Amino acid sequence: LPGLHVFAIAFALEVSVGKTNTVMALNNSNVLLPCTFTTCIGFQDLVFTWYFNSTELIYHGKIKNKATEPTAIWHNPRVEFVGSTTKKDNNISIVLNGVEFSDAGKYTCHVKNPKERNAQHNATIFLTVVHKMVETDNTVTLIIVGVVGGLIGLLILFMLIKRVVLFIIKKTQDGKKECLVSSSGNDNTENGLAGSKAEQKAPAKA
Secondary structure (H helix, E strand, O other), X not given: OHHHHHHHHXXXXXXXXXXXXXXXXXXXXXXEEOOEEEOOOOOOOEEEEEEEOOOEEEEEEEEOOOOXXXXXXXXXXXXXXXXXXXXXXXXXXXXXXXXXXXHOEEEEEEEEEHHHOOEEEEEEEEEEEEOOOOOOOOHHHHHHHHHHHHHHHHHHHHHHXXXXXXXXXXXXXXXXXXXXXXXXXXXXXXXXXXXXXHHHOOOOOO
């Protein structure tokens, strides 16, 4: 059925070398070449191989089942297996010891699973060998971060100053209102008293 066929493809054997397919190594160092595989129905007598530049075999191994660790059938003396298939990940990574400039190139991790009707899949990783590691210059990034941080600081300072000024203006206006009310009350009282005194005076007799 078409639906079952799509389902089988979606969960078939998959091989991965991680999020990035490039590795940089220092001359005369040891470098890890990562590789993992996944399969939906498990594996039996699975065979995996590592190739250099598609043709040169550098590691050939076999895994009987999930309960057993891989065994090497043949490998280059400079290549060391560092993976494990009895743990969570089916890890078949290798380490290339004593890297030389001539080791730069393409490394292919190939897997064949007889339990999935001899399904095969591979993934490729590219190795670059350098004389020395170059530190990334983050000067521009630091300048940008500093400028942005400074602008944010100025904005916060401006807002604080604005709040203080508005608070002072409000207090000043409230003080003036209180003075006006007080002054107006005093005038009315004085006028009233004066009026009362005037009324109390008897008119002068002729």
